[in-house]
Structure formats: structure tokens, C-alpha cells
Amino acid sequence: xxxxxxxxxxxxxxxxxxxxxxxxxxxxxxxxxxxxxxxxxxxxxxxxxxxxxxxxxxxxxxxxxxxxxxxxxxxxxxxxxxxxxxxxxxxxxxxxxxxxxxxxxxxxxxxxxxxxxxxxxxxxxxxxxxxxxxxxxxxxxxxxxxxxxxxxxxxxxxxxxxxxxxxxxxxxxxxxxxxxxxxxxxxxxxxxxxxxxxxxxxxxxxxxxxxxxxxxxxxxxxxxxxxxxxxxxxxxxxxxxxxxxxxxxxxxxxxxxxxxxxxxxxxxxxxxxxxxxxxxxxxxxxxxxxxxxxxxxxxxxxxxxxxxxxxxxxxxxxxxxxxxxxxxxxxxxxxxxxxxxxxxxxxxxxxxxxxxxxxxxxxxxxxxxxxxxxxxxxxxxxxxxxxxxxxxxxxxxxxxxxxxxxxxxxxxxxxxxxxxxxxxxxxxxxxxxxxxxxxxxxxxxxxxxxxxxxxxxxxxxxxxxxxxxxxxxxxxxxxxxxxxxxxxxxxxxxxxxxxxx
Amino acid sequence: xxxxxxxxxxxxxxxxxxxxxxxxxxxxxxxxxxxxxxxxxxxxxxxxxxxxxxxxxxxxxxxxxxxxxxxxxxxxxxxxxxxxxxxxxxxxxxxxxxxxxxxxxxxxxxxxxxxxxxxxxxxxxxxxxxxxxxxxxxxxxxxxxxxxxxxxxxxxxxxxxxxxxxxxxxxxxxxxxxxxxxxxxxxxxxxxxxxxxxxxxxxxxxxxxxxxxxxxxxxxxxxxxxxxxxxxxxxxxxxxxxxxxxxxxxxxxxxxxxxxxxxxxxxxxxxxxxxxxxxxxxxxxxxxxxxxxxxxxxxxxxxxxxxxxxxxxxxxxxxxxxxxxxxxxxxxxxxxxxxxxxxxxxxxxxxxxxxxxxxxxxxxxxxxxxxxxxxxxxxxxxxxxxxxxxxxxxxxxxxxxxxxxxxxxxxxxxxxxxxxxxxxxxxxxxxxxxxxxxxxxxxxxxxxxxxxxxxxxxxxxxxxxxxxxxxx
Ligand code: SF4
Ligand code: SF4
Ligand code: SF4
Ligand code: SF4
Numbered sequence: 001x002x003x004x005x006x007x008x009x010x011x012x013x014x015x016x017x018x019x020x021x022x023x024x025x026x027x028x029x030x031x032x033x034x035x036x037x038x039x040x041x042x043x044x045x046x047x048x049x050x051x052x053x054x055x056x057x058x059x060x061x062x063x064x065x066x067x068x069x070x071x072x073x074x075x076x077x078x079x080x081x082x083x084x085x086x087x088x089x090x091x092x093x094x095x096x097x098x099x100x101x102x103x104x105x106x107x108x109x110x111x112x113x114x115x116x117x118x119x120x121x122x123x124x125x126x127x128x129x130x131x132x133x134x135x136x137x138x139x140x141x142x143x144x145x146x147x148x149x150x151x152x153x154x155x156x157x158x159x160x161x162x163x164x165x166x167x168x169x170x171x172x173x174x175x176x177x178x179x180x181x182x183x184x185x186x187x188x189x190x191x192x193x194x195x196x197x198x199x200x201x202x203x204x205x206x207x208x209x210x211x212x213x214x215x216x217x218x219x220x221x222x223x224x225x226x227x228x229x230x231x232x233x234x235x236x237x238x239x240x241x242x243x244x245x246x247x248x249x250x251x252x253x254x255x256x257x258x259x260x261x262x263x264x265x266x267x268x269x270x271x272x273x274x275x276x277x278x279x280x281x282x283x284x285x286x287x288x289x290x291x292x293x294x295x296x297x298x299x300x301x302x303x304x305x306x307x308x309x310x311x312x313x314x315x316x317x318x319x320x321x322x323x324x325x326x327x328x329x330x331x332x333x334x335x336x337x338x339x340x341x342x343x344x345x346x347x348x349x350x351x352x353x354x355x356x357x358x359x360x361x362x363x364x365x366x367x368x369x370x371x372x373x374x375x376x377x378x379x380x381x382x383x384x385x386x387x388x389x390x391x392x393x394x395x396x397x398x399x400x401x402x403x404x405x406x407x408x409x410x411x412x413x414x415x416x417x418x419x420x421x422x423x424x425x426x427x428x429x430x431x432x433x434x435x436x437x438x439x440x441x442x443x444x445x446x447x448x449x450x451x452x453x454x455x456x457x458x459x460x461x462x463x464x465x466x467x468x469x470x471x472x473x474x475x476x477x478x479x480x481x482x483x484x485x486x487x488x489x490x491x492x493x494x495x496x497x498x499x500x501x
Numbered sequence: 502x503x504x505x506x507x508x509x510x511x512x513x514x515x516x517x518x519x520x521x522x523x524x525x526x527x528x529x530x531x532x533x534x535x536x537x538x539x540x541x542x543x544x545x546x547x548x549x550x551x552x553x554x555x556x557x558x559x560x561x562x563x564x565x566x567x568x569x570x571x572x573x574x575x576x577x578x579x580x581x582x583x584x585x586x587x588x589x590x591x592x593x594x595x596x597x598x599x600x601x602x603x604x605x606x607x608x609x610x611x612x613x614x615x616x617x618x619x620x621x622x623x624x625x626x627x628x629x630x631x632x633x634x635x636x637x638x639x640x641x642x643x644x645x646x647x648x649x650x651x652x653x654x655x656x657x658x659x660x661x662x663x664x665x666x667x668x669x670x671x672x673x674x675x676x677x678x679x680x681x682x683x684x685x686x687x688x689x690x691x692x693x694x695x696x697x698x699x700x701x702x703x704x705x706x707x708x709x710x711x712x713x714x715x716x717x718x719x720x721x722x723x724x725x726x727x728x729x730x731x732x733x734x735x736x737x738x739x740x741x742x743x744x745x746x747x748x749x750x751x752x753x754x755x756x757x758x759x760x761x762x763x764x765x766x767x768x769x770x771x772x773x774x775x776x777x778x779x780x781x782x783x784x785x786x787x788x789x790x791x792x793x794x795x796x797x798x799x800x801x802x803x804x805x806x807x808x809x810x811x812x813x814x815x816x817x818x819x820x821x822x823x824x825x826x827x828x829x830x831x832x833x834x835x836x837x838x839x840x841x842x843x844x845x846x847x848x849x850x851x852x853x854x855x856x857x858x859x860x861x862x863x864x865x866x867x868x869x870x871x872x873x874x875x876x877x878x879x880x881x882x883x884x885x886x887x888x889x890x891x892x893x894x895x896x897x898x899x900x901x902x903x904x905x906x907x908x909x910x911x912x913x914x915x916x917x918x919x920x921x922x923x924x925x926x927x928x929x930x931x932x933x934x935x936x937x938x939x940x941x942x943x944x945x946x947x948x949x950x951x952x953x954x955x956x957x958x959x960x961x962x963x964x965x966x967x968x969x970x971x972x973x
Contacts, residue, residue: 013572026529055530055577088582089571092523095620128623128958254637301638324635325952333639347632348619355612356602357928359619361865362935363635364952368961375964393618406965415618426567429616436542436567440616446542489965 004204006113006464009457012422012449017104020063021087022056022073028081029053035073035082044073058087096126097348098415098425102395106462110420113461115397115469122398123495129348129367130399136493141476160471161481164410166248167316167340168385174247174316176410177206178467179482180400182459183391183414184230184250184320186214188274189352189429190440191447194421197455199223204456205463210250210412215277216242228318231308244312248341251304254322256345256363256392271442302337309338316340318389322347322362323369328376335377335386343412344369346392351414351440353430366392367406374407374487397469407487420462421455506654506684508711508923510610513916515889517904519604521562522587522597525570530578531556537570537579546570591892594823599862600886603921607887610920612927627824627832627860628869630954636937643934652933653940654926656686656877658766658854659790660814678814679790681714681765683877685926686941687867689715690858690879691747693822694897695890696721697907702736703914704884709740710915711922716768716879719746719757747794750778761785768792768817771804776811792817792856797826797836802843809844809853817856817879824860833859834873841874841946850946864928874946887917 010016022043024035031052035044041060046053063084066072074082094100105121124131144153166174182198189212196219202209203226211220213232216239220227229242232252243249275282305317318341319334321327331342346366347359370390377383390403391412400411419425421439434441438449470482479485525545527537533556537546545564549557561584571579590597602613624630643650659680668674689704701717708715722744747768748757761767762785769778771793779791792815793808795801805816818840820826824833837857844850857870858879867878882892889904896902933941936950944950 015577126623353616427615
């Protein structure tokens, strides 16, 4: 299968946030233009007709690695007016989970489609979970088989498959080309353009995106084969037709960011369009109840699944749950209720607004839940018939690979997609008019910022970079398929290094 | 069913310009194009009122760090950095985030909500080394927050009988000890500083509105704030009945006697003769409940056991401001568990009420310390944060307070405290609802509904890392 085309999709902002700031001391600069002549990356420019050199375009500067280059502008400036420093923007952006390098790295990958190498683009600074785990690569990296076997051979990228099966039970077989798909973000919490961009990228990569709880906009119809429709506790926008159109139906019991709590969509975000989709009144806050008030046991749970399978016998069903102490029992219960996928959503991720107390404290992080469920399903003898999908804090291709090595079959990504579209993780998605950067908002003016074609390209690029990195890691492990990595704890090692200040 | 308890919160803006997280600077290259004023939806950028051709100084405290103006400015003239005044707030325990979210809650009465996932470290010290459980499918949850189900946050303070005896006529023969029903598991503790008249008045009014109680140093109250001025003057009778005088030695304070006669609860500092002091107070007012204030120290478990056997009704265990215990420095989360477990092992847990205080900084700490075995908590600094305190401790050095705490308007302060408790209570409901509990009393000591970092880390990764090793 041919991979989708990667096209450079630069940031839509005139000033990209850069790590390095090139400082020109205007009291010393005599506007001789030497720097503009030496720098091959176009940082300095003296526009024709202007006496003064323009403000440096720091984003293109290669930083300290330029120091020993013959063209290092700092050395060339006759008045010693130039210097390099870490930019204050770079110092300010990011947090423990999504460090400045993870955010900027995701932006770069969404721009170029090329995986970024280096620990700082692979690991965050939270000090636990995925950030405490590294890969334990074998000595004979890149070879199939081990030294004791005579059959070792060098692997090529093309030997390696990143395809996973989403249904291991009876019924429709569905596989996706990359071991990840897009998470549920509802129309209302994000704009239609973002939804469409996600759907286009999913189609290009032969994977899925999910509607979230908020209805199925007509514009998504042409992507039916790559859309998962969500049935959540509020049943907003759920209609027989939306269930019959798709290949996968996701029953959302809980979501990691607000486990045990229903969704909120504050009144400001309920525009007439959103209200129509959700069969609600615009301007009024919408609360999804928690839990499904009709489910208090596995038997009730089964009724729900039967109802969906009755409406659409060809669909496979994913059950999305968060991660309580008995998540293993929930997974087994879902299996017996007839689910094809158990989707575990850990607390540290999530895209929409959620109470801080819930995100931080309620339910266990995904890193604990995956091996717990994986082991329990193995013990019960049903691991091979159930697909485990993990989400809630998968930031990079490396997180995805670690989740798989811990026992998942694949992952769902959410925040990483938003970051690819320009999210800075400022957390203001829900206040006032919504996301100031036009991503998590339905404000007509703000949401114009994200154009569907550009957005889709950014996501296609990000997926390409992730896929490239996954292939690379599998190759180093001597694996020909991502399926070989599932539950391979021996591929992981504890890492005690601190990555950033 | 009891009347629904509801905390009425009202937007109560701060008196001073708040300390924002970011600093925004506009450099010399600005051409006053006004683009920033369009892209910033938080109104940081505006034109000067006097001269519309020029941009005004950015109103930086409103900045929410979205980077839009930084990235959109055609001259790249704007820069952003973390506000140092913000990052210097508090200390490593009372972090800038804790202080500022408490300000936010006191202003709005709302639960702090944000998008795009969690931002903090994976886990941490103290309360950050545990998570709370939730229920789904196989166990139902409750929906307390939107009022669809009633979740009670009330606790009973006092001694509870292990069993009730009946006489031959079927009437209750056991003497029933007095108990106090408090609608929130939070009482107000003595303040480490900032105990100005207006502050106390605001606290007392809020306590009375909320139906909770406030511990006051009897001596300080009597002498300083003065019962003439405060107790009998500005404070209404109802508010006075929400005070818990803290008394060191009752015999020495003749002036306390009348007061004790009217108190629902009295707190005594622990010492060897505390039992006779209890008797003395009980003689003055048999109906009052007596709490013994015991520092969390080494072997406190045995002491609590002893006091419980001796019939003490309430024990208030306190740690230092940062939740560290005295003696071997442990954290209240662990010490509370030890004490609770010890009492459970001796089958006397239900006979005594445990109040735990020291380092309760956020709503989640209330839930967590109750999970570890406390019945209720007492808070101090968050009450001052409600009144805009910046925890600079200047007032301790008798320097001037940057927010003039001593001049707060008591009405304003009352509402700010009500707001913060309202927001905390709603967060407690979130935790209880997720766990499927109908009342906070059921949360006490439910350690199996908590996930402790040390345990789960071992349980999970001992298995995972058995193959690998540790690279350092
Ligand atoms: S340091 Fe090098 S890359 Fe950076 S601006 Fe100067 S010449 Fe260009
Ligand atoms: S509001 Fe901030 S965190 Fe939310 S999507 Fe927009 S940029 Fe990202
Ligand atoms: S966008 Fe830049 S140049 Fe325009 S007014 Fe704002 S700071 Fe000045
Ligand atoms: S960073 Fe965002 S919130 Fe802050 S001043 Fe600029 S546009 Fe406004």
C-alpha cells in the first residue's frame, strides 16, 4: 500500500516559537549587512530598499551547533552586536508532561513528516510512567533472529508491518495500517474543520477517527468508513442512522480525564450549529450524566452491546472505560458482554475541559492499567480474542510503542493531534469563546484559523513521522510486525535519568 | 431525607491586581498595528486611552499564555515569560499553583477546570503519591455534582457508642453522648499568622453560614480581640456559637467559664493532666464536646489509643504547616493511616472522632486524608488565601502586608471563604461521586479504594522490569 503524500505544512503563524533567540544589540549594530551575507539559513535579512537589517528570524537558526561553522554570524559581526540565547518563549512553553521539546517537536514533525531523533523529543519530564521507561535494545540491533540462531538477517524498513487488527473475534475483520487512531472529540468541543482534518488524515492513513459525543455532522459522511461513532451517556446526537453507517461503534462508559464524571459543554460553546447536532438548545450548558443510568451490571452492559449489534450487525464494538482498581474485571465483563475492543483511557490525557481534581487524582495512570488488563485477560484465556487499545497520555510514537510493549495492541491519540494543529496546551479550551488558537472552539471567527486541507496535511505528516519512528524501533528490535511487540516487557528498561530541569 | 445542603457562591473579585502567571513585554519594534489586540481574546492588549495611535502597556495579569500575540505580531515585537513574582509565591509545599487556584476558588466559588489534559508530574511526595478510585459498569457511580443524586458531606463529631443498651421497657438505657453534626468535613483551625479582628470576623461569619466551626485561641481572643469588642459586640450570638475555644488550662482562666457554658465544643491542648481538665470543663458544661489537641509525634498511635480508652470524644491530631509530623518527620497521610489502623485493630475506631490538620492545601487533600482514616479536617492557610494572602509572611515580621489583610471588609471576606469552601465541597462531591459513595462518612479509612504509588508501582513494574535492569 502506498503511503500518503507528505507535503511540508509550515506553522500558520508568522512567528514560529524557536528554541534559540538571535539577539542583535541595536546600540552596536551599524547595519552593515554582513550577517545577512554569511548566514545560509536566512536568519538575517536586509530587505532591498531598507537601510536597516530586519529583526532576526530566529526560528531558522541552528543554534549552538553553528559555533564551529565558518559562517557563524556572531564571529563575523564587526561590532560584536550579535549573540545567541535560549528564547524566553522556549523557556515559558510546556509543562512536566508535555515539555517544550515535545510540543515543538510535535509541531516540527507535523510540518515535515520526518521523525525527530533524540531523547528530548521522545520522553517527557513527569518523572514516572512512560517517562521512566526506555527501550532495551538488543546488541545485534536491526537483525532478525538472535546470535545463537544461524538465520539472522538484516531487516529493511519495507519488511516491517505496523498493521494491527481491531477485531480478533468473529465478525467483520478490520485492520488499520498504523497502530493508532484518532480519539473522540466532539463537534462542539472542537470545530468542524478540525473534525474534517482528522477524518481526512484517518482516511489517508487507513485508520480511524472518532466523533466523540456530539453527533455526526453531515460533512463527515464521505468518511464513513474511517469514522467511529460514539455512544456516550448523554446520547447526544445518537441516531439509528449514525450507528448503521459506520464500521466501529464506541460505547463510552467513562473517560480518563474525568473518570466518574460526565461531560460538560459549557453554554458558550453551544452554538446554534452545535445545538442542532445535539438536539439541544443553543447557549445552554450541556451535561452528560454519569454513568449510563441504565447500566449497573455486566448484564445491563450486554444489553447495550446487543442493542448496537442489533442495529448494525456488521459493526464491531469498542468499550471505552477509564481505569479504576478493578479495571481488569471491567475488561473481562466487557468481553463477556460481547465487546471487540476494550479501550482503556488513563487519567492524564484527555482533550476537552475537565476538573483539575479529577485529571490529577481519580483513577490510575494508563501505564499501570495496561499490564493489569493484559495479564488478567491472559489468565482468563481470552487475551487473543480481545483487542486492547490504550489512551490518555500517549504523546509520542515512543509512548505508543511503550504502551504496546506493556500489553496493548494499539493506542488512541488526542492531544498529540491537537498539538500538531498548533495547540500550545495553554488549557483554556473551555473558557469564554474557547480555544484562542482556533482549535478547540466552535466560535465562527476563531475556528477560521484552522483550514481543513492544511490541518489534514499536518496530521498526515505527524502520522508519517510516528509510523517512521515505529518502523525504526521495530527494526532495531528485529521485529517484522508491531504485533510481535505486544506485552514484551523484556524490551523495556527503567530509566532513571532526569531529562530536563 | 435531610434538607439539601447547598453553599451559595457569588463572584467576589479580589481587591488588588492579582499576580498573573505571565509577563508580556512589548519591544521597540512595535509599529502599533493593533494585531495583538485582535488576536488576544483575553484583553491583554489595548490601545492607549489618551492616544489611540499607540498601544497601551499590556495588562499582563490577564494573560493566559496562549502565545497567539507572540506568534502573530508582524514585527515579532512581543515576548512572554513566566512572571517571577508568581514563581516566587509560597514555597515548595504551598506552591504558586496551590495559592493561585485557591485565590481563583475564593473569587468564583467554582471548581478549577482546564482543557488538554493534566500538566503536573506523574506522582510526588505526600498526598501526590496516591490516587482515588472510581466505579464503572460493575459498580455504579453517583452524580452528586449536578444535583441529580444527593451525596452527603456531613460528619458527626463526638463519641459514638459501640452498642446501645435497652432497658426492660425497650427504652434506650445507655447514656447517649453529645454529638455535633457538621455539614462539611472541614472546620477552621487557629491561624499561624494574620489573625486580625476583621479576619476573625469574616471567618466566624462564614463558619456560621456554612454550619461549621472555628477554633479560636481563647486567651488571644479574650485579651486581644477582646470579648467586649468582638464576642459581645460585632459578633452575633449565632456566630459566637460556632466558635470552639482552644484552652490550655481551664483553671487559670476564670474569664473562660461563662463562655464555656455556652460552647458546643471546646478544645484542650494535650498534657499529662488533660483528663482532669476534661472533667473540669465537663463540670462547667456537661453538654459540650471536648476535643484534645495532640501533636502528631512518635508513638502517637498508643497515645490516641489510651485517650480513646479513657473516654476522650474527639482527638485533633495536628502536624506542622506543611503536613510534616513532629519527631520522626512523616507526612500526615501516612501517620493518619497508622493511627486509624491502630484503632481499627483495637476495635475502638468508631468510638472517637479524629480531626486531622496541617498541610491541607487543596480540596483533594480533604478527600485523601479522610480516605486515610480521618473523620474530618481543619484548615488554616487556605482561609488566609481566600482573603488574598500571598504567604509572604511579612506580617510575621511585623512588616506591612501587601494586601492589607487587617483592613479586609468582613462581609467581602465572609463571601470569599464561603466561596472557597463551596468549591472545595463540590470537588469532594466529584471524588465521592466517582467512587460511587453516597456520603463522606463512608470514605473514612477506605484505603482499598485508594491507589498508592508505592504499592502499584511495585505491583506493576516489579513484574515488568524483571527482565531489564536499571540504567543510571
Ligand atoms: S548562528 Fe548561524 S544559523 Fe544562527 S543566525 Fe547566525 S549564522 Fe545563522
Ligand atoms: S485552548 Fe490551548 S490547550 Fe486548548 S486546544 Fe487551544 S491551544 Fe490547545
Ligand atoms: S501586533 Fe506587534 S507590532 Fe502590532 S501593535 Fe501589537 S506588538 Fe505592536
Ligand atoms: S499570550 Fe495569549 S493571552 Fe497572553 S497576551 Fe498574548 S494573546 Fe493574550
